[in-house]
Amino acid sequence: MKKLLLCLILLLSFAQPAPAQDKLEVLLLVDRPLQPEAHLYRVLDLALKNQDEPYSIKIEVIKASQPRRIKIVDSSPKDYVIALGNRREHEENLQPVYVPILLGLGIGQRIMLTRPDVEKRLKRVRSLDDLKEFTFAQGLGWSDVKILRDAGLTVQTPANPASIPGMIMRHRVEIYPRGLFEIDLEYKRYSPDHPELVIDDYLVLSYPLASFFYVRKGNSRLHSAIERGLKKAYYTGQLQDLIMSDPVYSKTLRDIHPGKRVKIEIPVKDVSENTLSALKKFTFYPGKKIGEAIRK
Incomplete structure (x- = not known):
């Protein structure tokens, strides 16, 4: 009788459906x-x-x-x-x-937010060396910071990226590279407070990112x-x-x-x-x- 009861318990335990996995x-x-x-x-x-x-x-x-x-x-x-x-x-x-x-697409192709006087100077750029006269800005900890610095470019890294357009207008920095698919939204986000902010129409920075x-x-x-x-x-x-x-x-x-833009290839050492x-x-x-x- 005990053996029969044990068998029934085992059969019932195996017959139970497996518990559903947590979402x-x-x-x-x-x-x-x-x-x-x-x-x-x-x-x-x-x-x-x-x-x-x-x-x-x-x-x-x-x-x-x-x-x-x-x-x-x-x-x-x-x-x-x-x-x-x-x-x-x-x-x-x-x-x-x-x-x-x-x-x-997008993140490895960078378009620049800047101001009109800098945009005019950018039209003279033909090489990576030409960009070394400009000051760039990127957010603290962003992957682009090391890439740009390794290429010999000067980069400032404020803790709050939302402050960068104001820094451009106050002549503390000159260029804010943004991803191809970020640039339009970023311009719309910042231009109401900074109406002189412009999207450069000449260059694209390119690197494997x-x-x-x-x-x-x-x-x-x-x-x-x-x-x-x-x-x-x-x-x-x-x-x-x-x-x-x-x-x-x-x-x-x-x-x-x-x-159709002039492409400046940025070498990346640490990919x-x-x-x-x-x-x-x-x-x-x-x-x-x-x-x-x-x-x-």
Whole structure:
């Protein structure tokens, strides 16, 4: 009788359904308010839709410097995700998902916010050496800082990047390089308070820089989910379609004409092989039509 009872208990225990896996409660960490229709949010949502785990995404705004926000991601047990440029210390301290968010577009192509007198001087620039007479500004901890300084350029790094346009107007700095897809939004953000601010229409700085999603080291579940989803979204063509259907990005490509500008190549000494491989593997295909997949 006891043996029969034991057998029944064992059968019932095996018959129980496996417990459902907890939902991924993803926190997208940013330093300024971000709407769900923003491209960064849409890319993360697209990635998580293309994997099989239940999830939710919340935007968490912490107005702190980039190093401080990185520390939050690194030290918190929560499922934080942060978007950062490729930088060895970022790649060493956090766990990057090596699929470029913008497929090599935008962040490695820099357009300058400046003032009219500086814009006139920029039209005489023909080489990297010509840029050494200018003073640049970038946010504290940004990947661009080391790249520009390693190239021999003078860079100031205020803790609050929102102060840079005012610094330009007060002649404390001269040039504020912004990503190709950031420039229009940044100009609209700052020009009401600084009406003499201009977008340079002559130069484009170019260097191998990508933007990746990063998570805490050891958070393999979240990392794997984002990686699986981004790769699937890329090869099905959805990731590129998201870029090309974005009204800001498509307008920028029409208005800024990066291919018609004088290009100044900025050498980069400290790019990881993982980043170079990702930029080569997950590239943008200009001829791809909306809805078409990308062949491996």
